[in-house]
Amino acid sequence: MINLPRHDAGLRILHNNHINKFKDVEEYVSSDSDNWLSEKDKRICIEEDELWEVIWYPRNPINFNIVIGSSLEKVLNFIKKEYK
Numbered sequence: 001m002i003n004l005p006r007h008d009a010g011l012r013i014l015h016n017n018h019i020n021k022f023k024d025v026e027e028y029v030s031s032d033s034d035n036w037l038s039e040k041d042k043r044i045c046i047e048e049d050e051l052w053e054v055i056w057y058p059r060n061p062i063n064f065n066i067v068i069g070s071s072l073e074k075v076l077n078f079i080k081k082e083y084k
Contacts, residue, residue: 005079009057013072016050025054028078030067037069037078044070054079 006013018028025046029035036042045051045068052072057064065083071073 001035003080005054005056005083006058007056008059009061011054011056014053014055015072018049018051025049035065035066035068037074041070041074042059042068058083 018025021028027047030050036045048070051068051070052075053066053068054072054075055064055066065073067079069078
């Protein structure tokens with residue numbers, strides 16, 4: 001079973017959503033500087049034009065968290081470690 005973050009409200013997993021917006025990775029997430037796993041991983045996403053986003057509402061439908069990375073596995077491992 002996949003370990004997803006605790007979420008009493010919604011949870012979304014997006015893969016390459018930037019393509020749906022007709023943007024490259026850098027354009028799509030230019031304002032999400034705090035949500036990346038790391039600067040190194042951000043560069044990987046930009047170079048490969050591929051990204052994963054996990055967005056979840058841990059306690060209610062107002063406050064949410066976003067983590068962006070180059071693979072779903074990396075994103076979920078980071079969430080498991082950093083968001084307990």
